[in-house]
Amino acid sequence: MTTKTLTYLGPEGTFTHQAALTAADRLAPVLGERPRVVPADDVPAIMRAVESGASWGVIAWENNVEGYVVPNLDALIDASDAAGFARVGVDVAFDAFVRLPAGDAGRPDPADYAGAKVSAHPHGLAQCRRFVDGHRLRPEPAASNAAACRDLRPGDVALGPSLCGPLYGLTTLAAGVQDFDGARTEFLVLVPRAEATRLLAAARDGGEAEYETIVTFIPLSTGPGVLADLFDVLRDAGLNMTSFISRPIKGHDGTYSFIATIDTAPWQPRFRRVLGEVAEHGDWVKVLAAYPRRERPNPPVDAWMLPEGGVHLVAGGLGQDWRTDARVRKELLW
Incomplete structure (x- = not known):
């Protein structure tokens, strides 16, 4: 039997790499062996691998500082044959790295890099804004944080996970440079849709009872009350919606897709009826992911927040x- 592969946004050392390793550990009992993790150059390559059946995939989905990873969200909406069946979270912290000349074992001073170029994934740059601004660094987006570290040149700065230091022979300029402690990124494990159905059925048969579903709705008629009508359908079914966002349909003013996370499974009778009602109304609907429900804290929003x-x-x-x-x-x- 061929070993299953999990394709992630490379190179080694990305947060997606960490998520893929965690997912591989969790999937080992399901598959009977640990899947092999394989890097890809970009998310479109991951989506192609999943849709062709060549590999499963791991993509970043949502960060509790910067929100949804919009390009990945759009890619999953547009995918013809991919769905999420598992969700993995990774704690996010950043170090600032420099590449010292060979033989230089000195401790670098951040003041010496004032005005230098700093590279990271756009979300990484956004999550380390205070450090970047405080040292007057010049941001330059990279395909990933690990790619920024791998390709770092002397005199420049890169931001990435701590493991990138030893992985790419870098020296830590400053540790823990993220603006917010407690940052976390959630990832989806993607498979072809038929496999998602099979794997979720096996999980149900194995006793997994509580699920979350990410679903996209596109009302084909627009105008006043369209969104309120959709909310009414969800409310009347007694469904709990934990997040809701909209995305424009590219190039068409006033048209949107609406993405909701619902606190139940798509096969649960009440939600199944809702999906059927929306479809019969003539609107477009697609389940992007369904996965075992995570324990979710429900803390109050304090005034200082x-x-x-x-x-x-x-x-x-x-x-x-x-x-x-x-x-x-x-x-x-x-």
Whole structure:
């Protein structure tokens, strides 16, 4: 039997590589052997490998600092034969690296690199903005954080996971340069759609009971009330929606696809009826992924987490006449 492969965004050392290794460990009991992880140059190559049946794939999906990885989301919406059946999370932290000349064992000083070029994946650059701005570094996006580290030239700076240092012979300029501790990226494991159906059925038969589903809706009629009608259908079915975003249909003003994460499986009777109702209404619908439900914390949003400005009656110390308060009028444009 041929060993199954998991294709990830390379080179070695990316967060996607870490996710692929974690996924391989989790899939070993399912497959009877540990799949082999294989790097790809870009996400389109991963999607081609999955859709052709040559490999399974791992793609970044959502980060709790920068949000959804939009190109990957669009790629999965547009894919003709790929679906997610598992989800893997990786804690995200960044170090800043430099490449010292051979024989130089000194400790580099960040001040010596002020104004230098800094390279990382666009999400990596965004998550290390304070470090980049504080040292007046010049951002240059790379295909991945690991690629930035692999291709780093003397005099420049790269941002990436700590394992990139020993992997690519780099010296740490500064550790933990991310803006936010506790950052995490979630990844989807992709397979051809028929395999997703088979694997999910096997998981159900094995006792897995709770699932999440990522689904895309495209209403074919647009105008007032279309989105409210969709929400009504989900609400009336008693379904819990944990996230909702929209993406424009490229090049067509006023048209959108809507992507929702629902707290149940697509074969569960209530959700199955909803999917059927949407389809019978003439709208387009597609399940992008279904996977065993993760334990999800439900912490409160404390006042210190809120952005600047806005209206919050408790934290703002506003009284009963708050509607006439100048601060409220400013924030609500009354």
